[in-house]
Amino acid sequence: MLNQYILMADDDADDRFLVQAAFEDNKIDQKLLFFEDGEQLLDHLKDDNIKGITRFILLDLNMPKRDGRDVLRTLKADKQLSTIPIIVFSTSKAPDDINSSYKLGANSYVVKPSSYEHLKEVIQKISDFWLNTAMSPR
Amino acid sequence: MDGYSINKQILMHSTLKEEQLSWAIRFLFAISVFLIVILSSSYHSINQELIYYSERVDHSHEVLDKISEITIDTYVVTYYGRGYLIVGDSSNRRQLTYQAQKLPRRAEELSALVADNSAQVFKVRALTRALADYQSKVLRFVSTPPLAQAQLQRETLIKNGTASTQQIKAILNDMAQIEHKLMNNRVKSRNNYKQQILRFNWVIMGVALAFLLSSFILLERELKRNKLYKFELENKIENLNRSNSELEQFAYVASHDLQEPLRKIRSFTDLLVAKSKSTLSQDASLMLEKIEKSAVRMQLLIDDLLQFSRLIDTSLEVETVDLNEIIDEVKRSLSESIKETATEIRTSVLPVVSGYPSQLIQLFQNLISNSIKYSKEGVAPTIDIFLTEVAGHEIPHTRPHPSTDETPFYCITLRDNGIGFKKEYAEKIFVIFQRLHSQERFQGSGIGLAICRKVISNHNGYILSEGAEGLGAKFYIYLPKENLFTR
16 A cells, blocks of 8 residues: 655744644644645655655645745646645635635635644544545545 | 824815905905996996087087078078169069078077077077068068169168178177087086096006906915915825825734734644643643733734724725615624524614625624623613714714715614713724723723724714713714715
């Protein structure tokens, strides 16, 4: 069986740390890979040497180099990579950001919770849905 | 004093001066019209007099002409009379008869001409008598052939004829003298009016020129001032636009950059509590709890601030809004708390206005939820919403708004039976983050009514409140009846 990964791209180290903590505290047994910007994420996905299945991507919108929108556009235009579920994970509640993300093909849009308790809950729900409820693309 | 009120004062001052000026202009205009009318009518009457006296002078000339004509006629009669006396022929006789018969007609003509002057009428009567006498004498003279008469008789005839002629001549001379005197007077009057009319011409021209000049100067000055105002206004609009876009940027900063660190504070406090619960002292947990609480409250404030700053958004489209539907919508979204508190909302029929539906929903939602929130303990809240109509100047403003004095407004009154507030707070409650109660008693950030005021000012209206402690609150929403939106 191939390795399975959950990917997260976020330029904020604290957020990466908190999400990791949330996964650990929820005892979700999945490999997490973190990237600091869109470019790193895309490089990883396009690297053919890495074998494995990406279960879903947690994608921040505002990042240096290539931002979340750019990543969304690139991935959804790619024949193979377009099947990977992308969950936009941003602080912004602005209707503009939400609408444009869905238009670019995001699979869902989740606002970063403002407390750790809430974050844990959200991570649990996301995992429940995308790992255990929804069928993954084959 | 802040910049806003200073500007306001300058504006008020200038409008006062403007008003005075506009009255001065009206006054000047009225006076100039009045003067020009008076002067023109005087000019007309003087002109009339001038024409009258000129005519009289002409008339005198006519009379004088007539007088000399009669004189000549008399001489002609005398001439033919003498000719007849010497020659005794029929030609002279015919001429003499003919000429003599003309005399009474001449007298009649003169009499018609001088009918307006009593002295001359008197004289002309004497003349008529003399001429008639003369004529009858001539006719008698004609009836006897002259050559048959003796030399002495002829001399007497000549003498008599001369005497009659002289008598007539004397009367005519008198008349001519009188007429000359009359004419002299009339010429004097005429010349006098001629001069007056010349003076009047100059006076009217002078007055008209003076008013034209002063109007021109005033207008010129006004135009200059207007230009200055326009420049000032444009400047102010530019400043406003700038500060508006700065506010929008601020909204973005508040939404993203300020929330980010706050989220971290909350998250890490949470995490700290979760991870180290067992090792934390009671004091430390208590303090962490306080940090958490403060952070939550700050989050609320930022959210509210954001909500408020979104009202600056100018990209919304103006729609036709039925306020009855707005109230229904608000009732629906507050249905739970309305049911819970057994709130009764009585609404009269409300108008249809132009505006932004989402903002109007927010307005009524804030007001009604306030009424529910600040209700008396143990008393079910009742809210009455009813409509009246007023003119702009009837709105009890704190600042004057002369431009909307005549504009008709809808006044929507919202009255509740809640705890009310002290009279002196009627304005303060609309200020952002101003609260009358402690956080413990009533939760909230104090933004609700600030949002209401912003919404109403976006709709070119006014919102005022009235309250008394323990007697409920009243909110007056004034919305212009006509669409005052510029786009």
